[in-house]
Amino acid sequence: MDKKRNIKPTESELEILQILWEEETATVKEINDIINKRKPIGYTTTLKTIQIMFEKGLVKREKVGRSHTYSAAIKKEETQQALIDKILDSAFGGSASNLVMQALGNKKTSKQELEEIKKMIEKLERDSE
Amino acid sequence: MDKKRNIKPTESELEILQILWEEETATVKEINDIINKRKPIGYTTTLKTIQIMFEKGLVKREKVGRSHTYSAAIKKEETQQALIDKILDSAFGGSASNLVMQALGNKKTSKQELEEIKKMIEKLERDSE
DNA sequence: CCACTCCTACGAAACCTTTCGTAATCTAAT
DNA sequence: ATTAGATTACGAAAGGTTTCGTAGGAGTGG
16 A cells, blocks of 8 residues: 555656656657657667666556557556645645645636636535535 | 746755745754754755755855855745646646646645635636636 | 667766765854 | 864765667568
């Protein structure tokens, strides 16, 4: 139990995890191609990062022919929550509402999204009664 | 301009910044004492970290007698926003509303705080009309 | 069979962060 | 004046992250 306590992907690892959450499964080549649309990075760099992630248990892999197919081994929501918890503690004094206000304040969020959030808040209020 | 682009305090630096935002000004000894209430850490470790922060421009200092008095050189809100922007980009695909939902979902936020957030959303909706 | 390409594995360099030991300086007290 | 205490500055070790070069195995076309 409690595997959540140890979620701490690095920047590079998060970049790859985001791709895997989107794609479900992917080869090193596919991942590297996607990243290279944004910035130049060597194939072996991406490979090495993924290998380290495999050792850490952040991704799973399956041998297909001579190459591997990778998929995320940690859930997106858990990872997101861990990241939030971290900055909540390290910069927001633990106050989730401060964080939310800051996140909404400086960002252009669409009316539709604001509505969704409002609905969620109302649901939370109802549940706590 | 654009000094905000470079805000990237490390974990240890954030710990110290949080103290300085709270205390306005403090000496190395004071900061080290506060941190030591939570965890053991050598005086020179804290000193070194603060010296590095000074070199990076994260804190200001003033010579008072033989010692220095430090204060934060970057604003709390700007730093918080930079941290949010970072995880927004690295884990939430840029969606502030996803982040907000995740932050509210798993956290016990008081009814009062939820009300505040709701008011803020309503204000944002009004402003965008 | 040979050369070429594709992939993996390994190791090392460069860089950053965290931690602390040591040395130097200055003040205050004996 | 000497010693003890406080404070700074410096440097270096240890650990983690990012990046890549090189080597080797395995399949493919000529």
